[in-house]
Amino acid sequence: MITRGHLIGQIIDEFVAVGEQAKLRSSLTLNDLPVYCENFFRDVINITEGWNLVNLNEKRQNEPGLDLSDEAKKVAVQVTNTRTSEKINHTLQKITEDQAKKHKRFIVFVIGGRQKTYDAVNSELAEKYSFDIAEDIWDTHTIAKKAVSLPIERLQSLHELVRKEMARVKVELQIPNEDGEYATSGYTQWEPILKPKAGSGNHFNDWLIADRITPADPQHLQASLALFASQLAALPRITREFLVMLYERCDPDRNGRFRTCPALVLPKVQRTYLGDDLQGELDILVDAGLVALALPEDESDRDSPAEIGLIVPGKCPELKSDFHRYVVEKGLSFRTVVGGLDLSGF
Structure with a gap:
């Protein structure tokens, strides 16, 4: 029988691996994220929180300041590979008047892990949008902690999502070599056609x-x-x-x-x-x-x-x-x- 500990352990292991990969991308200033990754973490958060976030970028390319939104819960999320205070400030600055009316809480989800401190976050902007540095900057460790107390059905759903999709997420976050080639290519995922x-x-x-x-x-x-x-x-x-x-x-x-x-x-x-x-x-x-x-x-x-x-x-x-x-x-x-x-x- 598969135990809660087994499920949680596998989830944490996968999050650690993708977090390290995201940190490497960030260190090379490769901060753009494919929509696929945004959607993966949208689904992760929806399972852990019971929300119904949708990807705003699927309706409008690069929605200012935000990537995900659940208007019923009045919460919005920015998914990013950049963990700096400057990124937090930039996100808050980009929030539009219309977005502020629709949402009461704004979260920044940092794939590669948040910093220890955010002293340079603009306090006026944070206060304007009720942004709590301790509570509203998330990373994969945040999700892992939430997974520990999930009901077993939702924990199993999260584990199944991670098991099925994490390999694709890692591929999307791969870094090309100096020739612009990726370690995993869609072309290599097919059997070669042999000549009889x-x-x-x-x-x-x-x-x-x-x-x-x-x-x-x-x-x-x-x-x-x-x-x-x-x-x-x-x-x-x-x-x-x-x-x-x-x-x-x-x-x-x-x-x-x-x-x-x-x-x-x-x-x-x-x-x-x-x-x-x-x-x-x-x-x-x-x-x-x-x-x-x-x-x-x-x-x-x-x-x-x-x-x-x-x-x-x-x-x-x-x-x-x-x-x-x-x-x-x-x-x-x-x-x-x-x-x-x-x-x-x-």
Whole structure:
């Protein structure tokens, strides 16, 4: 059972990490904050306080002095990476007459941690807006302290938010190197598209002839190999590996719902596959035309179980019916051919 202490500990650890990252940005005078970060801390504060802050910058670019507002609670928040007294003064100076009418409390939330003292804060401005230096300058430590006394439901909501979103917040706060490149790039979050190898079909036809089988039409065979290779390359790697396991565990001689291709009993796959998204993998493969599902049509058909058929695409019937047997008899590996996209042995 996950305890309150465990949840609070993880929340504090993440806040400490992002606070240090924010301090580093500030030391390099990188004080701008992405709207994503503003929205993250908006949601954090809403959970801890029970408020309904909205991001003013989503309605109006760079709302003067303020970022977040809950007019019903009459509270407004400036989210910043700068912790100086000058920043506090600047925020208070930018408050408009309209904002002052709508809000009774103004808070400055410093991501990187507040200073120990704020002696240089303009006392007249602070008094004008009832701004309490001790109570109205927040940071991640403030939120961590509030988390300790939250009801368990709200604590769990805060933990879930931090768990799901903090990685993105850290990415948004990353500092580019001297070449303007970031340690984490959206371009690197995608699997590379691999280039498959497709054979000419000559080896496959030679094997058919040696087995006293009429060879395949060379044009259809080569086109089918190229199509098969390209469709395999378009799959996510994990899905290709799932398909490999289907080939390795299939029954090529099964006389079930499929007559011309290897097949597996679907209930058996459901019991032996230990991943968490069997249906997702099958959906991708069905959409790619690389497997087909044969399900019982009615109650009278229940004696024959649902099956997964392994399909080789294209217009070459010889490749469709003998792909599996060729790989096995030639001593090739499905992990190389299907998983590694290497059909050069054909």
